[in-house]
Amino acid sequence: MSGEPITGSATPQTFKKAERLTSKKIMDELFNRGSSFVLYPFRVGSIEHDYNVPSKVQVLISVPKKNFPLAVHRNRIKRLIREAYRKNKFLLIEKRSSTKKNLAFSIVFTDKKLPDYFLVEEKIIALLTQLSRQIK
C-alpha cells in the first residue's frame, strides 16, 4: 500500500495549507463544544460549522509537549500522522461531498513512546472510517 498511488479514487493525495485548521475561532469552538472519542493512541475531536473556509474538511494535528519534550520527536510524530492522513483522507472526504456543512477535527497523539509508521497508518484508517460513520 505504501509508495504506490491508489487508483480508482478521484481525491488527490495532496495536503495543502487550505486543508489545515488555522483559525483560532474554530479551534476554540472545537475544544469547547466539539464531540470527541479516543482511538488509541489518538484522541479525536470534531465539530461541524458554517464559517467561510477554503476547504470542506480541515484537520489539526497536535502532539503535547508534556509527553515529548524534544521538538525533534514532536515534528517526527506530526509528519508521520500527516503522511498517513494524506494517503487515506479519501475515506472521509468522499463521504462528506454530499453534505453542506464544513467539518473541522483534531488529532492529538496521546502515547508516550515514539510510534512506527505502519502502526500510525493502520490506526489512522480506522480513525477515519469511524469518523465518517459517526457524523452522518
Added chain:
RNA sequence: UGCAGAAACAGAAUUGUCGUCCCGAAUUUAUUUCGGGAAGGAAAGUCCGGACAGCAUAGGGCACCGCACCAUCUAACUGAUGGGAUUUAGUUACGCGAGUAAUUGAAGACAGAAAGUGUCACAGAAAAUAACCGUCCCGAUGUAAAAAUCGGGACAAGGGUGAAAACGGGAGGUAAGAGCUCACGAAUCGUACAAGCAAUUGUAUGAUUGGAAAAACCUUGCGGGCUGAAAGGUCAAAUAAAUUCCGCUCAGAUGUUGCCCGCAUCUCGCUUGCGAAAGCAAGAGGCGGAACGGGUUGACUGCUUGAUCACGAUUGUGAAAUCGUGACCAGAUAAAUGACAAUUGAGAAACAGAAUCCGGCUUAUUAAUUUCUGCAACAA
C-alpha cells in the same frame, strides 16, 4: 599493544514513487507544468557582547550593577591571540643544607589584606596588643648546701594544640635568650642603571620580616540610560476611548532608572463672591489609583545581501586584516524538508529542529583518524 580522558577534523551519497514551504518563468485566471532553493555544529542553554527599533535625556555627585597582570585583535565583549609573573608535577646539574639554575608539561575570577571595620568554630597559654608549661636573674622564707614555697623581673630557644603559631637552618653572643650580630639563603617595598610599547626582567644598593581570607564588608581604576521583533510601522474590520468609587487639587505637578543637589517646563481660560483697580478667595474642568466592562484575534511590512560565504594573493609568531574573483545559500506563522523502497558501504547509527540577525562562551554528542596525558601488560 589495550583501556580511559582531553583536543582537532567530520556530521553520508545516488535513484524511484507519492507529498510540504518559498522564489522565478510559462500557460492561464485558480489551476497546471517546468526550473531553482529549503535546518545545525551545536539551530540548545539564554550566559556575555553588538546591530536594529521604540521610549527617555541640559549637567553633576552618591548609590546600584559589572569587570580587574600587560599588549594586541575586534563593531563590541566577562571573547580570542601573543607575552609576563605565580602555583604545581617530573627530569637534570650545582650546593653539607636551606635552596638555586636549566628544561618539559599542566593550571587559573593573577588589582589591593602595608587604608579602615569585622571574622577565624573545636582544641590550645595565646588566633594577632602572643608568657600556660618552660629557661634565667634578683629578693624573702628555708637549708649544712640544695630542693621547695612566695614576691618582683628578663626571655619567643624548646613543648603540646590546631587548617594556620609570628623569616629558614648554622655560628657568634648572653644570666638565659632573641635578626641582637655575622655569612649563606628566602620574601616584601623603594632607589639607580640596563633591556622591553608594557606587564615585567637583570645588576647594584637601602629599608623591612608585616598570619589567612576580599568567591566578608570594603578601597582603587575602568565601564554601564531603559525596554526588547509579542520591539516598531501601515491598512482593514469591529466597538461604548463608557460607568462607578477613593485620594489630591495651588506650591504643586511633570521630567531626569532610584535618591540628593540643581536645573528646566507648565500653572491656562471659565464661573461665583469681594474690590475703584491691581488682585484675593472658592468651585469645577484637571491629575493619580482601583473596580467592573466593550471590540479585534485579520493582512502587509520589519524579514533576510550580510561585521555573509567560497577560492586565491599579500601582511602578521598569531587572533585577524587588506585586496581580487565568483556566489546568492531557509524565511515558516498552530508553524514547511517527510514517508516507503533500492543501491554504494564495515556501518547510517549519537546529540538534536531555524523563528529579527550576527560575534563569542557554555552544555549535549556516534564512528574513524591524528596528537597529548594517565594506567595496565609485554620486551630490552
Added chain:
RNA sequence: GUCCCCGUAGUUCAACGGAUAGAAUAGAAGUUUCCUAAACUUUUGAUCCCAGUUCGAUUCUGGGCGGGGAUA
C-alpha cells in the same frame, strides 16, 4: 519567542560559614484501651547535581538539571 523567580524529611517551613542539620505534621512500630480516637515513646533524610573559594559550604561563586511565574 522574550524576561524573571525558586529548589532542605512524604508535606509546610527553620538553621551569624563551625555539624550530630532542626520544628510542626504525615507514615511505620510500640505503650495505654474490650476496640478506636486522644496522649506518650521510638523511627524516617546522599540539604537537586557537578566543580571551585575556604582549615571547614545548606549558606559564598560558576556551570548544569528540575519546577514555577510574567508578557499581544
